[in-house]
Amino acid sequence: MTTLVTNSKILRKQLRAFRNQLTPEQQSQHALDALAYLKVCLKHYENQVAPDPLPHPLNIALFLSQDGELKTQSAIEYLWQQTGHRVFLPTLETKPDLHMAFVEYHKTSQMENNRFGMPEPKTPLDRHFAGSHMDIVFMPLVGFDLQGNRLGMGGGYYDRTFAFKRLPQDSANPTLLIGWAHSCQQVPQLPNQPWDVPLDGIITEKGLEFFTAEQLE
Template sequence: MPHVPLPDTTAPCEPHDGETASGPSSPTCADIPTRRRELRRTLRRRRRALTPRQQRQAAKALCHRLRGLPELRRARRVALYLPNDGEIDPRPLIAWLERRGARVYLPVLAPLAHNRLWFVRYHAGTPMVSNRFGIREPDTRHGAHRARRLPAWALDLVLMPLVGFDDRAQRLGMGGGFYDRSFAFARQGGPRPRLIGLAHDCQRVPTLPVASWDVPLDAIASDARVLRP
């Protein structure tokens, strides 16, 4: 895979994705949205550059690591995602989870809640559609039945896609704030799922700036390593 240089990501502050910086205006803070966009573009190019064979090998290595994690072995209600745009693929876990008696859920863009997610039960017969981002998800009419979905707090484990991560297990998300908003309650105590971010190891960078609204993860797993804060 060709080397793709990374933009400078070191900065003392950063605004929420899609928002302007709060607090006193300064050139450094004002430049953060641009730096984040550049970093996302760079890391997405990295994962898109992987060949189909490299993608399959990475998915196999990732799922082998995940199956050894105590969080996954204990979980009975697990949310994961269907890969898009070169994301590392967690689907080989589905059959293993079902054999262990776990239920699998997929994120669905909530139709009446701004940038939030539903988590809808998934199995081979689930009717699927493409959402506005071109990502496959359970049909909204199917997921609208409460018996087919869980509130975010009721999940045991959530495996979420990342654009980037660093050696301190800090993450760069997709840019829409869907997971941050859906799991904001995790900062307040009370019932919460374990949160694990997934990425190709080529999406690792030395360090990432962190914003106060970023929901921290319990771990980050790639095809080469598992990192914990």
């Protein structure tokens, strides 16, 4: 029988403890394994979602890992060095009409801490982009299930930013939301709230899995 996890506060604490118990060697190996599946995901996007050929470099959002999260640095380095795609990071210090924005991230980007002490590129507001401008977003999370549900830190920033994903899509190139996590963060089933925005897929050190029928075609 599937177990429905309902106490999010306790679950967050447990899952954060699981990922922080990973050794530095395990963290490094997981990051390399996940990078291989990121490459598969990019190829899938190019073949199945985007027009052929790509009309422009992809806007790809990641995040800077902390607190035992699956590391993103090798993925960022790969995108910088081996592809022509643009790399973005989320920013909370943004325009009043945006819950969260995305700003381009370069090796030379000047960084400043947001109100939670997390580094963000220091970028003029006119270069802040809404979530709908991203092609692929590799998202942080605390927990996930194989129904596409995601457990975040509880702030709701990603759900509000990508609320448009719950509406009928008339775009030929919708934003793809891919969770980025260790496999130890998987749980049997998470509760689903009306405002939750589901993941399109998940990458862990064990593989890439898509959740929606459209992405499996």
